[in-house]
Amino acid sequence: MPLFSFIVIAYNVSAYIETCLDSLKKQKGAEYEIIVVNDASTDDTLDTIYRCAADDSRFHVINKKTNGGAHLARRDGVLSSSGRFIVFVDGDDELSPSFCELMGPYVVTHQSDITRFGRRVISTRFENDAAAASNEAMFNVALPCTMEDGSILPCIFSDERVPRLTWSIIDVVLQGDFARLCFQKMTSDHLGRMQDSYEMFVLCACARRFETITDFQGLHYNFGNGCSGNTEETAQQFVAMQLSAKQLNNHIAEFADSTDSVVIKQCAQWLEEEYVRIIGNDWVIRLNAENQQATILNVVETWGIDTAYRILSDTLDARAKWFVAQKQIPEQTDDFYRWLGMLTTLENEYVQSLGLAEERSRIHEYGRQFHDEKVRRELEAKLEKEREELEKESQRRFKKGTFMRKLSDACLPENSLRRDLANVIVAHRRK
Incomplete structure (x- = not known):
């Protein structure tokens, strides 16, 4: 029985799959098998897999004729595995060269159902550099090394721990028999994005022992390949x-x-x-x-309408609070007003279904506040403009040589007490 079963899911990753498989073929320190599930790729992925697997008995290739998604690919790989421990690898990622040497002795000694290890996040697009750094910090959260039974699930699927662990399934080692039993219980339906949330939920709900050693970055995660990133x-x-x-x-x-x-x-x-x-x-x-x-x-x-309404109202609430914090009001072309129009449309079309009176009142109050503040600022600007125009007119009328200037100088001579008092009164009024 091999110590590890590396299960690689591959769908249209011809540009990356060879590098991924090479990172597995170079592992040392343990016996292992490589199960590659080609999920009905339409590019050259399968040809590359067969070329990498040629004359290597550690490989077992499952070539699916119909695309079933990542969950079914993993499920097929797990149910055909024989390793004492199972590790999932996406076809556009890699494992650390020292994975088997370091993780092998650890998982054998500890025998946990699930062992979470860390990842090194590599940005493959310059626009993702900042997100990649925060992604690495998020996935390498350090928690107490061991959790058991009912304390496991809330570490990922609740706000009980801050920061919490993620539900990613590509940076864990699973005890083999435990994983095969759990995946047998899981649905055989085609699942879309975020399918690993379902898989990890079932695994953590059934696990008796969960460990974290996120200081070992066993996964080399290429951020920006596939659907990762912020595109x-x-x-x-x-x-x-x-x-x-x-x-x-x-x-x-x-x-x-x-x-x-x-x-x-x-x-x-x-x-x-x-x-x-x-x-x-x-x-x-x-x-x-x-x-x-x-x-x-x-x-x-x-x-349902309540959920859609909440998404819009939460978005508007966050946008409005930003403007309030900045002591600004949104321009009429800002997203705030576009989203407010969409919210009003939902209210008009589904008003009988809405049970969100408090949210509705709060968001529209922001709209009224912004409107009132805009009117106040416009009035203030108008008054300021009128004051400036009056001051300019006054300066023009009292320009040296004009009749009003001569009359003023006659009544209020330069350097006189009356002139100084008049200047103080005018300065005070301007304030």
Whole structure:
């Protein structure tokens, strides 16, 4: 029995898969197998896999004829594995050259169901450099080394720990028999993006022992390859993502309902709220104005009016608070007013369904405050302009040589007490 089963999922990663597989072939210090699941790639990925695997008995290639997504690829790989421990590797990432030498003795000694290790995040696009650094810090969170039973799930799927662990499945070592049993229980449905949230939820709910050693950066994560990074999305991509999140939420709710655990049910509820937060964040950051307008009703259809309304109201609330903190008011072309118009449209079309009176009142109050402040500033600017014009006119009329200047000099001679007193009164009025 090999110590490790490395399960590589590959879909249209011909530019990266050879580097990925080379990082596995060069491992030393333990026996291992490499199970590569080609998820019906349409490029040269499969040819590259076969070339890398040629004459290497450690390789087992599963060539799927129909694309089933990352979850089913992992599930197929796990159920065909034989290793004492399982590690997932995405086809556009790599493992540290010392992974087997360092992790092998550790996992054998500790025998945890799940062992979380760290990652080195490598930015592959200059625009992602800052995000890559914060991503690395987020994934390398250091927590107490060992958690057991009911304390495991809340470390990832609640706000119990700050900062919390992520639900990523590509930087963990799973005990082999434990992983095979869990994946056998998981759905055989095609799952979309964020499928690892479902997988890790089930794994953590079933685990008896979970360890973290995030100071060892065993994964070399290429940030910007595939769908990682902060790139703009199309409306179609966003719609697919929020549909996938709803599907995942349904599977997790079904799993939670099948148990008697209050903790599992609470964590499932937290994850539903997290899905909504992620959807809202992607809607704001990854979509342009046209696609935001085009997709908000898709969120209504998938998640319901209350959720769509909350996404918009939370977005508006955050934008309004920023302006208030900066002591500014938004220009009429600002996103605030565009989003407010969308919110009003939802109210007009679904007013009977809304149970969000407090949020509705708060957001519209911001709108009124900005309007009133704008009117006040415009009036103030108008008065200031009139004052400046009056001052200019006064200066013109009292210009040296004019009749008014001669009369003034006669009544209030230069350096006289009356002249000085008049100047003090005028200066005071200007203030």
